[in-house]
Amino acid sequence: METFADLVRALDTNTKTNAKVAALADYFRSASDSDKVWTIAILSHRRPPRPVNTRLLRQWAAELAGIQPWLFEESYHIVGDLAETIALIVPPDPQNETPLGTLSDYLNAFADLKQQSEAQKKAYVFKHWPGMTYYQRFVFTKLFTGGFRIGISQKLMTRALSQATGIDEEILAYRLMGTWDPTSVSFKALVLEPQLEEQYSKPYPFYLAYPLEEAPEKLGPPSQWVMEHKWDGIRAQLIFRKKTLFIWSRGEELVTEQYPEFQVLADVLPEGTVLDGELLPFPGGRVGSFKDLQKRLGRKKVSRRLLDETPVILRAYDVLEWEGADLRNKPFHYRNQILNTLLEQLHDSGQRYPLDGSPALEIANWESAALERERSREKHSEGLMLKRKDAPYRVGRKKGDWWKWKVDPFTIDAVLTYAMRGHGRRTNLFTDYTFALWDENKSGERELVTFAKAYSGLTDAELRQIDAWIKKNTLERFGPVRSVTPHHVFEIAFEGIAFSKRHKSGVATRFPRILRWRKDKSPEEANSLSDLKLLIP
Structure with missing residues (x-):
C-alpha cells in the first residue's frame, strides 16, 4: 500500500502528462506482480468490491475524530470528497504499529470483509486508519468506497505499461480489454504472454x-x-x-x-x-x-x-x-x-x-x-x-x-429550485443546480415540478453571483442540498428527450446544460411541463 500511495501522490502532485506516465512506468517496473494487476484493474475502471457503505464510514470517521456527525458532514460538503475528508479528519496515532500490507493484500481483504458483520468491519477500519499517513489513509478509503479515480486515463496507463514492458501499446490495449478478474489472473498471463487473437482482432484507430x-x-x-x-x-x-x-x-x-x-x-x-x-x-x-x-x-x-x-x-x-x-x-x-x-x-x-x-x-x-x-x-x-x-x-x-x-439543441426556460456544492475547485460554491417547470396538481393549482439537473454553462462570475444569492435565499437544507426561493429563470438546453417512468416529471432529458441566465423573465413566465412534453418526437 505504501508504494501505491506514493504513486498516487506523484500522480496527484504532477500536472505534466509525461511526468505522470514516467511515475506509472517506474511503478510498473518495481511493484509486485499482484499489485501491478490490481493497479491495472483500478485504472481501467474495474472497481474493487465495496465492503461498507459510505454512511457507516462517515459515522466511524466522526467517532475516531471525536466530533459530532453534523460537523463531519459540514466538513465533507466543504472538502467535496469523502476519502479526502476522512484522511484530513481522522487523527494519526503514532502508537499504532499495525504494519502496512501490499495493495493486493488490502483489496483481497476487502472481498473477505464484505461477508463479515458490521462490528468486524468497524474493527478493521479502526485498526488501519490511525496507523496511516494522510495519503495512505486517503488511498485506503478511496479503494474502500469502490470509487477510485485519480485523473489517469486508461490510454496513459497503457502507455506507461508499454514503457515498462517494451510491449506495443496497441497490443497491450487488446490484452487489457474484455472480461478478466484481478483476483485470479496473473500479470504474466494478462500482460506478458502473447494472446492468439490479438494479432487479428485489433481495430483501426477511429x-x-x-x-x-x-x-x-x-x-x-x-x-x-x-x-x-x-x-x-x-x-x-x-x-x-x-x-x-x-x-x-x-x-x-x-x-x-x-x-x-x-x-x-x-x-x-x-x-x-x-x-x-x-x-x-x-x-x-x-x-x-x-x-x-x-x-x-x-x-x-x-x-x-x-x-x-x-x-x-x-x-x-x-x-x-x-x-x-x-x-x-x-x-x-x-x-x-x-x-x-x-x-x-x-x-x-x-x-x-x-x-x-x-x-x-x-x-x-x-x-x-x-x-x-x-x-x-x-x-x-x-x-x-x-x-x-x-x-x-x-x-x-x-x-x-x-x-x-x-441540429440545434432543444431548449426550455426553467426555474432554479435546488442547489448543491460542486466538486474540485468548486467545492466552496453552489454550482450543481436542479430545475423545475410548472404543472397543475390534483387541486388544479400550479406547482413547480423538477425535471433536470445541470452544472455547466455559466461563467465564473455568474457562478459567484448565484452562489451568493443561494446562501441568502435558502429555504430548507437536506444534507448537502438546499432548496431555494423560486426566483431565477434559466434557459436549459438538452440533446434528447423521452418519456420516463423513473422521473417525477415523467420525462428524461439527455445532456442538460445551462444555455443562459434569463434575467429578463420572472419565475411565473417559465415554461410548463406540458411545453416540455410537446418536444418529445
Whole structure:
C-alpha cells in the first residue's frame, strides 16, 4: 500500500502528462506482480468490491475524530470528497504499529470483509486508519468506497505499461480489454504472454469529425461533398478475421459478447472485413432512442427477452478493410461503393441481418443540405455528417475532411429550485443546480415540478453571483442540498428527450446544460411541463 500511495501522490502532485506516465512506468517496473494487476484493474475502471457503505464510514470517521456527525458532514460538503475528508479528519496515532500490507493484500481483504458483520468491519477500519499517513489513509478509503479515480486515463496507463514492458501499446490495449478478474489472473498471463487473437482482432484507430462552426458554404462547392445523418448510438468497428467476429467500441472496449446478434454475419462477410459504423437500437424494425440502447449497455449476459425487445443493428458508414486489404488511404467514394455493394448483396439474399447502411447523399446545394438537417430528429439522428468525397480515412480528430453539423439543441426556460456544492475547485460554491417547470396538481393549482439537473454553462462570475444569492435565499437544507426561493429563470438546453417512468416529471432529458441566465423573465413566465412534453418526437 505504501508504494501505491506514493504513486498516487506523484500522480496527484504532477500536472505534466509525461511526468505522470514516467511515475506509472517506474511503478510498473518495481511493484509486485499482484499489485501491478490490481493497479491495472483500478485504472481501467474495474472497481474493487465495496465492503461498507459510505454512511457507516462517515459515522466511524466522526467517532475516531471525536466530533459530532453534523460537523463531519459540514466538513465533507466543504472538502467535496469523502476519502479526502476522512484522511484530513481522522487523527494519526503514532502508537499504532499495525504494519502496512501490499495493495493486493488490502483489496483481497476487502472481498473477505464484505461477508463479515458490521462490528468486524468497524474493527478493521479502526485498526488501519490511525496507523496511516494522510495519503495512505486517503488511498485506503478511496479503494474502500469502490470509487477510485485519480485523473489517469486508461490510454496513459497503457502507455506507461508499454514503457515498462517494451510491449506495443496497441497490443497491450487488446490484452487489457474484455472480461478478466484481478483476483485470479496473473500479470504474466494478462500482460506478458502473447494472446492468439490479438494479432487479428485489433481495430483501426477511429477517425473523428470536427463540429462545423461556420456556414457550410465556407466548405466550397457542394459537389465535392456528401452528407449522411449523424446517428445517436455507440460508435463501433465490426471486425471479421480468421473466421472470428469482434465488436470494438470507440472507447477501445471489446464488446462482442454484449451483442450476440452479430454472430450471424460471420457466415456472410468475406474474410478480412472491417466496418465502421454506429450501434443503434432497432425495436420494431426502426431506429430507437439512446434510452432504448441504454438497456443493452454493459450487459455481461443478454437474455432472449432483451434481444427480442431491444435488438441492435450496426448502421455502417465506412469499410476500412476488405478481403484483407487496408482501404483507409482510398478515397471515401471508393470505400462507399464497396460498402454499398456488400449491403445490396445482403439485402438481395432475402434474409434480414443486423446490418444496414447510412446512405451517403449527394448535395444539390447547401440550402437543401440545411433542409435535410432540419429533418434529423424525425429520423432519430443528431444532425448531419459532411464528408469530402476524395477523403481518406484518417486517425483521430482532424480538420478538413469530416465535419459534424448537429441540429440545434432543444431548449426550455426553467426555474432554479435546488442547489448543491460542486466538486474540485468548486467545492466552496453552489454550482450543481436542479430545475423545475410548472404543472397543475390534483387541486388544479400550479406547482413547480423538477425535471433536470445541470452544472455547466455559466461563467465564473455568474457562478459567484448565484452562489451568493443561494446562501441568502435558502429555504430548507437536506444534507448537502438546499432548496431555494423560486426566483431565477434559466434557459436549459438538452440533446434528447423521452418519456420516463423513473422521473417525477415523467420525462428524461439527455445532456442538460445551462444555455443562459434569463434575467429578463420572472419565475411565473417559465415554461410548463406540458411545453416540455410537446418536444418529445
